[in-house]
Structures are given as C-alpha cells and as structure tokens.
Amino acid sequence: MSYQYVLPGEIEKRSFEILTKELGDRKLLPENEPVIKRVIHTTADFDYVDNLVFSDGAVTKAVEAFKAGAGIVTDTQMALSGIHKSTLESFGGTARCFMSDPEVARLAKERQTTRAWVSMEEAARLPGRWVFAIGNAPTALIRLHELILEKKVDPVLVIGVPVGFVNVVESKEEILKDPVPYIVARGRKGGSNVAAAICNALLYTAAGRTL
Template identity: 60%
Template sequence: MKIELENVRPMDIEKRSFEIITQELKESGKEIDEKLAPIIKRVIHTTADFEFADLLAFSDDVVEKTMEAIKNGAIIVTDTKMAMAGINKKVIHKYGGDVYCFISDDDVAKEAKERGVTRASVSMEKAAKMGKDVIFAIGNAPTALVRLYEMINEGKVDPKLIIGVPVGFVNVVQSKELIMDTNVPYIIAKGRKGGSTIAACICNAILYMMDETRGM
C-alpha cells in the first residue's frame, strides 16, 4: 500500500490544519457563528473531535465581554497547573493581567484537608479573595464549578467569564449546567467531554483574536 504524505512546511502546519477543519465543517453542513468560529475551530484543532462544534455553548456576547475584561486587566485562574502552563501569556501581560493556579499552594492544601473538601474548591475561594476581575478556566474539577456557582449566589464572586470544560463522570454534567443557569458569561462544553488542554486552548483562542501580531 502506498501512503502519500502532504508536503507542508513546519510553519504552515497549523494553517493547513485549520483549512482542513474549515472544509470538513462546511462539508458536514454545520454552520457556526463567525464570532465564535476561532474558538470552536481551535478546540477541534486541539482534540481532532468535531463533536465540539455541537457541544460548546456560549452565553450572549461572551467574546466581546471577555476581550473587554482582559483589556481592563482581568486575570485568568485555572484549576490545574497544566492549563496554566498551556495558556499563552503574551496578550494578557500586555494589558496588565496574569495567569494563576492555586491548586498546589500549601495553604490551599491545608485548608482543604481540614475542611474535607477538594483543593479545587478552596483554590476558587482564594481566587475570589484577590479583589481582581477574574476569568476562571476550569478543565478538570467539577467541584470548582460547583463552588463558583455557590459563591456567585452568595455574592462572593462576580466572574468576568467561566470556561467550564471539566472532563469525567461524577457531577461533571451537572456542574456545567449549574454555571449555565447563572447570569455570568460562560463558555461550556456540554456533556462529559473536556479537559485542561481545552480550557487552555479556549483562553488562547480569545487571546490570539486580540493579538494583532498573529496571522490567523
């Protein structure tokens, strides 16, 4: 059997990948909002899973609201070190923001153990106490989304955006539905699918849309 490879220059691989994604979405008859397309396509690019074209849910005007928050110095807080490491910091640093993850902090671990709750829950509480505008990017822990939902209702936090894409089986679907039941801007991956890489790539998609030095 003869296998033919595409001859693509290293710097053109991402561009070619997005061309393939765009073509396959068109061939499937799936219509997506042009304002949301960069996010949806980047998630598909990260996962090679076209189901995300249907799974991703967006609150009204979420891209515009998130960009405005970043321009005003909002920070990003993740629930995993992996997500934090995967987020491109260039644009958010330009506007005075940064990316944080408190999951491994000693004080978070100590309090979580004493209270019998997850470190993800306590790390959300720590973020809420920073006194900053926060974009939460949650790719692993549904308990983080549940605690955010509780704190929103308690008036303890007012997120500029919640990216809710934890992956798994226990309370994953329910935690995402809770966030969609708030008035907070959200980007949610409905169902069980998700992950830290998706949380990071959604952040990057928005940041890349703001980066005038990028060609795509």
C-alpha cells in the same frame, strides 16, 4: 514515508483549513467561531461543535476584558502551562492556579474537601477582573457557582469545561443558569487542554490574530 512537508509556521494554518473544510456548511456564529475551531484543532474532536454553548456576547465581553488587563484563574497546572501567557501579559494580565498552594492543600484536608473547592475561594478574593477557566475539577465549578450566587465573585467569564464521570455534567448545567457570561462544553467532555485552547482563542482574538 508519505507525510507532507509543511513549513513550521504553516502547520496551524493548514490544520484550520482542513477542519474548516470538514465543518462543511455548518453555520457558526462569527463571534464564537475562533473558539470552536481552536478547540477542534486542539482535540481533533468535532463533537465540540455541538457541545460548546456560549452565553450571549460571552466572547466579546472576554476579549474586551483581556484588552483591559483581566487575568485568568484556572484549576490545573496543565491548563496554566498551556495558556499563552506572553499574549495575556502583553495586555497586563496574569494567569493563576492555586492548586499547588500549600495553604489550599492544608485547608482542603482540614475541611475534608477538594483542593479545587478551596482554590476557588482563594481566587474569589483576588482584586481585579478574572476569567475563570475550569478544565478539570467539577468541584471547582460547583464552588464557583455557589460563590457567584453568594455574590462573592463576579467573573468576566466562566469557562466550564471539566471532564469526567462524577458530577461533571451536573456542574456544567448549573453554570448555564448563572447570571454570568459563560462558555461551557456540555456533557462529559472537556479537559485542561480544552480550557487552555478556549483561553488562547480569546487572547489571540484580543491580539488581532486571525487564527
């Protein structure tokens, strides 16, 4: 068999070397580079070099907030599962997802809307500072956008990376106009894995990890 033997701790390092080489002389803003590279590492999809857009200073603001104990709200159990919670918790933060909350399910049914929609309203009531990482549901991002405009929530950062075909592109474009720090994957692509990868890149930067 033709695979290379690579020590466990070396696999990630080697992967980043390969993808860095393939990025060639493409210039990335140093602040954003760990995020872009970790998303490519997670997806093997170089489209994200062009898709990912960052508001000015978004990465630095999120990293500083994590160091000060900010938490993460996300819209799927999959993203929650992929976030490196021990790093987050080392700074005092927690990760929350309201999608499986029975009260959220009840309210969504009653109001004929999505659980994602209601889950953002629940999250907006949390005390403290939060990064909102939306990797699946455009309805979560649309409701978050409205709550921002209604001044009912003031996120540290909006990670807007839902995936799919209905309202996905539109919901992301709205966030780009909002008065909040954002990291958005323009277009249809994204996902819970991308949301978790962006959170982890920020957390690792906060923790002083070089990859």
